[in-house]
Amino acid sequence: MVGSSLKILIADDTLTNLKQLEIVSRRAGHLPILAADGPTAVALFQTESPDLVFMDIMMPGMDGIEAVRRIRALPAKKWTPIIFYSALDGMQDIVRGLEAGGDDYLVKPASTQLLLAKLNAYSRLLSLQQKEQGYIEELESWRLEAQEQARLGAHVMARLTDAEGLRDPMIQSFNLPADTFSGDLLCAARGPGEVLNVMLADAAGHGLSAALSAMPMTQAFYSMTAKGFPLASIAEELNRKLKAILPADRFVAATLASIDVRNQTVEVWNGGNPDAAFLTAEGKVSMQWASNHPPLGILPPALFSGDTDTVVFHEPGQLVLCSDGLVEAEGADGRWLGLAGTLDLLARAREADGGFAALREGLERHLGGRPGRDDISCILVQVPMERRREVRAASPMPRHQGRVEEWQLSLAFGASELRYIDVVPAVLGLMTQVEVLKPHQGSLFLVISELFNNALDHGLLGLDSSTKNLIGGWEIYMQHRAEGLGRLDHGRISLSFLLREDEGRAVLDIDVADSGPGFDHEAWLRGLDPSSGDTRPHGRGLALVRSLCADLKFPGDGNRARARYLL
Amino acid sequence: MQIASTLDGNRASLSLNGRFDFHSHRDFRAAYEKALEESGVREIEINFRGVDYLDSSALGMLLLLREKAESTGKNVVLCGLQGTVKQVLDIANFGKLFSVKG
Numbered sequence: 001m002v003g004s005s006l007k008i009l010i011a012d013d014t015l016t017n018l019k020q021l022e023i024v025s026r027r028a029g030h031l032p033i034l035a036a037d038g039p040t041a042v043a044l045f046q047t048e049s050p051d052l053v054f055m056d057i058m059m060p061g062m063d064g065i066e067a068v069r070r071i072r073a074l075p076a077k078k079w080t081p082i083i084f085y086s087a088l089d090g091m092q093d094i095v096r097g098l099e100a101g102g103d104d105y106l107v108k109p110a111s112t113q114l115l116l117a118k119l120n121a122y123s124r125l126l127s128l129q130q131k132e133q134g135y136i137e138e139l140e141s142w143r144l145e146a147q148e149q150a151r152l153g154a155h156v157m158a159r160l161t162d163a164e165g166l167r168d169p170m171i172q173s174f175n176l177p178a179d180t181f182s183g184d185l186l187c188a189a190r191g192p193g194e195v196l197n198v199m200l201a202d203a204a205g206h207g208l209s210a211a212l213s214a215m216p217m218t219q220a221f222y223s224m225t226a227k228g229f230p231l232a233s234i235a236e237e238l239n240r241k242l243k244a245i246l247p248a249d250r251f252v253a254a255t256l257a258s259i260d261v262r263n264q265t266v267e268v269w270n271g272g273n274p275d276a277a278f279l280t281a282e283g284k285v286s287m288q289w290a291s292n293h294p295p296l297g298i299l300p301p302a303l304f305s306g307d308t309d310t311v312v313f314h315e316p317g318q319l320v321l322c323s324d325g326l327v328e329a330e331g332a333d334g335r336w337l338g339l340a341g342t343l344d345l346l347a348r349a350r351e352a353d354g355g356f357a358a359l360r361e362g363l364e365r366h367l368g369g370r371p372g373r374d375d376i377s378c379i380l381v382q383v384p385m386e387r388r389r390e391v392r393a394a395s396p397m398p399r400h401q402g403r404v405e406e407w408q409l410s411l412a413f414g415a416s417e418l419r420y421i422d423v424v425p426a427v428l429g430l431m432t433q434v435e436v437l438k439p440h441q442g443s444l445f446l447v448i449s450e451l452f453n454n455a456l457d458h459g460l461l462g463l464d465s466s467t468k469n470l471i472g473g474w475e476i477y478m479q480h481r482a483e484g485l486g487r488l489d490h491g492r493i494s495l496s497f498l499l500r501e502d503e504g505r506a507v508l509d510i511d512v513a514d515s516g517p518g519f520d521h522e523a524w525l526r527g528l529d530p531s532s533g534d535t536r537p538h539g540r541g542l543a544l545v546r547s548l549c550a551d552l553k554f555p556g557d558g559n560r561a562r563a564r565y566l567l
Numbered sequence: 568m569q570i571a572s573t574l575d576g577n578r579a580s581l582s583l584n585g586r587f588d589f590h591s592h593r594d595f596r597a598a599y600e601k602a603l604e605e606s607g608v609r610e611i612e613i614n615f616r617g618v619d620y621l622d623s624s625a626l627g628m629l630l631l632l633r634e635k636a637e638s639t640g641k642n643v644v645l646c647g648l649q650g651t652v653k654q655v656l657d658i659a660n661f662g663k664l665f666s667v668k669g
Contacts, residue, residue, distance in 0.1 A: 079645075202626050204622055204623035204626065205589075205627075211613070247631075248631045248633075248634040249627030249628060249630050249631040250627060251626070251630070253658075253659070262615050271660070272658060272659045272660070273658070274658065290658075291657075291659070291660060292660065293660055293664055294659060294660040294661065297657060298630060298664065299664075338664060
């Protein structure tokens with residue numbers, strides 16, 4: 001059927017009747033196809049797939065009733081009306097015709113006027129049907145396309161979510177989608193200094209549209225974690241990125257956490273997610289981090305705050321992050337599981353796996369087999385107490401073989417830059433471009449961080465390390481540091497690196513100097529003596545540098561550190 | 568969700584009733600667009616007293632309204648916050664983005 005022009009199959013063994021219908025069809029602007037007997041009619045129906053059929057009944061061989069039965073027995077994609085046009089005018093004939101599959105019955109002879117009126121009526125019906133068919137096809141193609149997009153989304157999301165970092169032995173997690181796939185995004189990775197970063201992001205909505213908002217986050221999270229950027233800078237970057245690409249009504253609630261086992265700290269940024277919590281081994285909640293920022297992607301960078309809250313932990317436990325889908329998981333009675341219910345499930349479990357299985361079982365019991373209304377996700381980090389005071393000798397590097405070209409890097413930062421630049425990741429980013437240094441990223445990060453922080457904290461800010469020994473001292477220290485940094489208006493830190501060959505061995509000389517008055521390294525070195533029994537946290541920083549380097553010296557007034565790192 | 572709109576001097580007030588979620592999109596937009604068009608209106612007040620549930624797409628709609636209101640020099644005020652609704656808006660720290668009246 002093209003436009004309103006119909007293809008009309010006319011079957012009749014009498015030439016006069018064929019002619020009459022042919023003329024009427026043509027006059028109404030349609031295309032007639034003629035068949036002089038039943039078998040031809042059936043054959044033409046199959047090859048021409050007409051829009052409408054006029055069928056005589058009495059024909060030699062196969063009659064019209066049989067022909068219609070056969071036509072109706074064929075597989076049909078559309079409805080093709082069949083009008084019997086016969087001289088038989090008995091009630092039984094009409095009933096027989098309609099029962100065989102006819103839609104209408106006209107008794108011969110009919111006037112041209114009546115035939116034309118019938119044709120027009122069927123033409124209107126067919127055009128309605130065609131429109132409807134169009135809608136059905138369109139709907140079907142939308143459905144297929146949506147299915148295809150969901151498949152692609154699920155694949156990409158699965159790849160993004162299935163990060164090596166989530167298989168860290170310290171981590172357990174689950175992510176139960178409300179739709180074909182979850183818009184919650186879980187990420188975890190180790191920074192260069194062994195610090196573990198985790199992120200639980202929950203984009204508004206669920207399914208593909210939510211996943212689309214969460215996708216841009218993974219790359220920034222992983223690359224910045226790998227380079228050792230602080231949590232605040234990662235949050236700022238994620239917000240900047242999402243703000244730039246998402247429309248005003250889209251945003252991503254997120255919890256970022258940094259777990260530093262060596263320094264016994266847990267640092268959290270929470271924007272729009274339920275409280276993160278630290279549970280002790282006895283199941284006591286020792287710390288809760290409420291959301292104190294709007295979700296990511298709403299505030300312009302100038303108004304955004306990456307401020308985090310850090311606590312020192314004094315006993316092992318577990319850090320719990322979850323999306324609101326878990327807290328708002330509805331039971332059969334409409335009651336939410338709640339944050340208290342979640343923590344309760346974890347706390348009551350005494351299993352070795354820290355209650356992860358208990359939480360999953362409890363959630364399933366609560367949901368009673370019904371799917372969640374929203375994506376439900378949770379990350380559990382088992383936080384151990386590091387008994388060993390020395391850093392594990394980060395997997396020993398094979399000694400560098402072959403010649404080394406001399407390479408040198410010198411940088412200096414003034415007070416105004418020190419306030420906002422993440423110096424260590426920036427420097428490390430440059431250094432690890434060098435092939436020889438790349439495998440040493442982890443150790444170099446630790447060494448440079450310690451020397452740089454030493455220069456900044458003690459050299460320029462004049463902070464007192466012993467503050468850290470007080471109860472709640474770390475928090476006070478970090479607060480003094482942030483305040484001092486905010487006020488810093490003079491001072492300078494310079495870093496220089498020289499990669500060279502020394503007696504057939506590749507060596508990196510690291511030199512970090514500050515413009516401060518210097519401090520008493522003699523006292524500090526005495527504190528390092530194992531026999532003095534010093535296990536203070538602040539003593540460990542430089543001890544770590546010493547264990548990673550072949551040599552560590554403080555020439556001059558104590559405002560310069562020179563380390564020799566063997567490759 | 569039902570929305571009752573009133574206009575009082577330079578303040579347009581939308582009182583919401585029922586579940587404020589994805590399905591409220593068209594009604595909510597129609598209601599605030601009328602308020603945005605009134606050039607005399609300086610403040611658009613959204614009253615949540617009758618709202619018993621709020622989801623993340625509702626938060627998105629509020630952000631969209633906030634953006635449009637800012638571009639026409641109008642202020643959006645949230646009021647009548649209680650129970651779950653208050654909790655959801657608190658977790659999202661919307662108090663840092665909107666003026667909030669008791």
